[in-house]
Amino acid sequence: MSRPGRPELVIFDCDGVLVDSEVIACRVLSESLAEAGIPVAADDIAENYVGLSAATIFADIERRTGRRVPEDFAPSTRPRLEAAFAAELAAMPGVATALAAIATRVCVASSSAPVRLRHSLTLTGLIDRFSPHIFSAEQVARGKPAPDLFLLASATMGVRPEACWVIEDSRAGIEAAGAAGMMAIGFSGGSHCRADHGERLRQAGATRVLASMDELTSLLAATSR
Template sequence: MMENTDLKKLTQAISCVIFDCDGVLVDSEILASQASLRMLEPYGISMTPQEYAHLYAGKKEEDIIASVQKDFNINLPDDFLSKVRLEIEHSLDHDLQAIAGVVETISPLPVTKAVVSNSRLVRVISSLKVAGLTELFGKKLFAAEMVERPKPAPDVYLHAASELGVKPSECLVVEDSQSGVTAAHSAGMHVIGFLGASHIPDGHENTVRDVGAFTVASSMEELAQIFAEVFDEYSIK
């Protein structure tokens, strides 16, 4: 395995690895984008799921709806948020898949493992169950509803570090979205940009690097290689 020279930027011992959920542990962003676009089609909004995810992935649903109304100069019904949530949840319940290799990659980590998400906690819990990751993280789950400001603000990451009893500088974060990378980097954490989900557009490596990712992984296999360089005790059996 070749040395990843970007890892030379890691000068602090890592005591915790934190994962975003959507687009890192489960391939959910593309499903959420497809469901949202089905609901938005009657209002004249047409784009590919990848384009939609590029604009809105990693943000809270209510913030996405507010942005859509502003970006496309439309007014959506008061019950649109609740209806689109139901549509998304239906899609996730039936079609959600774990990112390939996620269990094998995360299981051997020799440090604390946690999840930090902009999704509602109930959805995070459901997604982890689908991915077979519930036991790996236990109750170390943190959602934007626990803090005043969601990603891209650093609040939820700082809250997680406080609750876990670790310094932000001791945390290694795996994030897929511009919003998430910005949040973790602003919190003073080391961020890996993950590019292995279906919604990731061409050129996204530059996007996540520009907002603070010090290296990227295009798959769980590449992420495992990074972990092997960071942790002497890490190996996939």
């Protein structure tokens, strides 16, 4: 495989890429839905909804189950998720080293709400590396797999889409990066990723798939030679 050129901007997804949050978030969402009378297993959530916005997730759950998600569901469950993150959340192994190796600009573009993004990045000590360049799907009309969020990030940062790398752990994110005309790099190092996760990201259009942040550090070093 040919070596990609050096990026002018590296756009990171947050959950499952910068922070190892997906197993925690899927468990909390499953528990909260069950209490609302909507049984959806955590594995089902991980399989079908990672990388999507809350609005998209809730709409599909309502379609599948025929049950209405309460209007106050997201704000009412936020304290529970924040408490779980405070107790369990960690930065992805090797991410600090990888970020230190990036000589170019970086930002975050995630389907999560702004308050969750800032909470997660603060807990894991990553907030200062990215702030104020933190973009949420709540800022655009269409979330992933539409390209809107990544295009917002590149436009705001003043970088052409074709000069951007996107690091993503979800199929929706990889598809969004491709639709935006950016280099889509899959990441399969999160604790939620199964053995076939990398192949699924390739099928979604990932140029290459990294199994760890150490591989990202090596790839970035190779582009600087």
